[in-house]
Amino acid sequence: MKLIKYFSTKLLFSLIFFLLSPMFISVLAQGETESGGIGEGYYNFIILLFVLLIVVIFAFLFLFGMKEVSVEEEELQLKTAKVPNKHLQKIRQFLTRSTPIEKETDILLEHEYDGIRELNNRIPPWFNYLFIATIIFAVIYFFDYEIFKSSPSQIQEYNMEIQAASLQKEELMKTGSFLDENSVTVLDDIASLNKGKEIFTTNCVACHRPDAGGLVGPNLTDDYWIHGGGIKNIFKTITNGVPEKGMISWKSQLNPKQIQEVGSYIISLYGTNPVNPKPPEGEKYKGE
């Protein structure tokens, strides 16, 4: 390890850490999302990791600084104590074919440019292997995708993905756990209705008023519905919206379960007779 002394080893470690950190993170992020939802733990974790990072960096700086004080001593150690591993050296020599630094005058080229000389070291064989390997990869890849078309095109990939999803949907439909406008039912437990109320307060009151008596949007407590009453119609209207009338589609902001909850909450408001409601709009709804 004569060429690469202390500094570079340290540097290497920090760089490796640096390179690995995204992978480490991705694993974590995956874990977080799979457990469903990102809570406070996520933020705590971020803070913890960055504190750790700072500690590591400062420890590194501190160690590095200490070493700098005892340069000579350390160099002495490097010179005397370390007997290089013969096998490792053989492998390295095989991979680099580097002319030892003591013999470099043999391969020093004649010319010099403003004092810069050039050695004529062999191109490291490992470098050539790497280059050739990437070229082989490229050729195989090209034939695979463009000549034999044995790997799927991006559109084929997409169609497979969609097919898998529709199979999954069928499966869910069978078990009855799939929620859409056909399978949705009214919830009447307090917990769900409370959740529904919360969603309603955050998202709906600006147009429908806190008591659902109607403002820009219609009154939601009476018998009259523009796009049909009952949980199935309400679910459909919330999900897809009616943009031309001002009702946006909420499917990009609420998941089906939440739409079911808020829809159930709206149904629970039936007949609450809010003060000064918006006049009836649409048709009288006669039940499902």
Added chain:
Amino acid sequence: MELEKFSYDNKIVRNFGIATMVWGLVGMLVGLTAATQLFYPNLNLHLQYTTFGRIRPLHTNAVIFAFVGNAIFMGLYYSLQRLCKTRMFSDKLSKIHFWGWQLIIVTAALTLVMGFTTSKEYAELEWPIDIAITLVWVVFGVNMFGTILKRREQHLYVAIWFFIATWVTVAVLHIVNSIEVPVSFLKSYPIYAGVQDALVQWWYGHNAVAFFLTTPYLGLMYYFLPKAANRPIYSYKLSILHFWALIFIYIWAGPHHLLYTALPEWAQTLGVIFSVMLIAPSWGGMLNGLLTLRGAWDKVREEPVLKFMVVAVTAYGMSTFEGPMLALKNVNAIAHYTDWIIAHVHIGGLAWNGFLTFGVLYWLIPKIYKTELFSKKLANAHFWIGTLGIVFYASAMYWSGIAQSLMWKEFTSLGVLQYPNFLETTLQIIPMYMIRAFGGLLYLTGAIIMVYNLVKTAKAGKFVANEETEASALVRTKDRFKKGIRHRFIESKPILLLTLATAAILVGTLVEFIPTFLVESNVPTIANVKPYSPLELQGRDIYIREGCVGCHSQMIRPFRSESERYGEYSKAGEFVYDHPFLWGSKRTGPDLQRIGGKYPNIWHYMHMEYPTSMSPGSIMPPYPWLLSQKLDISTTAKKIEVMRNLGVPYPDGYENIANKDLMKQADEIAKNLNENGIATSSEKEIIALIAYLQRMGTDIKAKNVEGK
């Protein structure tokens, strides 16, 4: 042999050096401002000129063309004279080059904040500036080749090969990507549309990285690294191999910026495989740099100049390994549109370009001021603060990129998106944005320390404007073109080298361009896709002016997670009238290609006035000026005419009645808004923008409805 006396021009080197430092600080400060706006949008001070969409291109242009550009010229003017053993060809041309370049930078900064932009990344400048760049680049070329031709050294050193390749390739890239038809003094439309525009743009964009941020810097490395370390270059053979391989392969790799888009797949495949083949040629540069330090590692520990260079070269190696990995389709599917890419370019930008520049400055300034560096301690402090800044910056961006991407793709067990609300994923990464800005602040602090240190150094020394020197006249020996020394032969013939380098970069260019432009099956036409109405066209230009493309893509990739979130995936035929294309490269906000018809007009109106009123917590800045400014419809006729000349099928004479159609559509939208209680009138800019937003991606939707 008789020695000829002459002098090196150090003044031009110093001037470019000062410009490097000044623009470096400016560019970094703008970057820090933009980074901070991502968690504190009010930092735009409620001015349109300082809003994210406009200062993001200001940041990229400033650091690429002003900071790195001036640094290239500084290093090149210093090294070229000494490698050719002659003064620069013409002091006058040097001067024109210097002041011309600075003038371009100032004009660029002004026009960008005023909203004049072509929207093509790293080529945002409008046509008069494009012409100015071309002229200055020619001046630079004449000066460089003049110097090379009157050299006192028969052979060209490897650094000069890189300079030559840089010059010719940047010229080709700039000209081809900037072919545009003027509409007015500061507005133009590119001749390419949609898929073709995307291919040309990313051929340019990728190779701007290759031939503006990489090859000239390798040239600098080949001069300043061995100089600073006082060691011979490790391998001449490796120089030859990696130089030719690098410039030949690099030019092909552009399509990796467009994986899974509507770009024809054969072009994507070429982008992937050439990116993978780039690993070794790129590493060749790193190896030759690091192995040159064999036997000098003890110096590295002592000498801040070498520390900066070592980190720069190592980061170059990391970045050029990461790049090909990102070009693999399955990695790209995760990383594209996210902060991962921001991390990737900043490893290159902050560490490779930034640190190498710092290393060169610390070495060169004391040299031309005939003195020692004012403080090694401060330089070391700069090194550690800068490194720390990079670590904070990059780790925060890697994290946020990957975390957000996984959230975008996450489905629940019930088969619906886990995070259907895009904003929710944004809110999760805001802490990362803060850490990133902190990293940037550290990096900027380091740079300020450097400037202080170098100013002190200059003050302590005495500037040598003309460095007297002597060298023997050139005596040409005959090189023969035979085995073993063939490359030596080329090295003594600069014009031959230039020709070969040009040929090397044209191969990939032509193979990718010709079929994309000529083979019709590459962009299948869709009958429903119609040209924009005059109002929509004007609205689109507002979208371009405000830099919306900096945060919003218009390219839905064929993934279930994207079609579920945004709608039907994008088809090549949808973009045939898009001069320029607006696919975007980053999703700080959601994709907008299918935004048309999703929200009522009033939603857009209120959202532009105050985004958080519609999306609580949104980091999008408000655009109140769109609500008050009047739309300039005097340009409509000319825009329609230019578009028709570019092949958009507006009927003959339509430009004369276009404004009538425009007003009619504007009145409808204004009426709709009025009915919903918004007091506005049809001549406001917001009306045009809403018209464009409501049109986007709807041509295909109409077809689907019919199909049902």
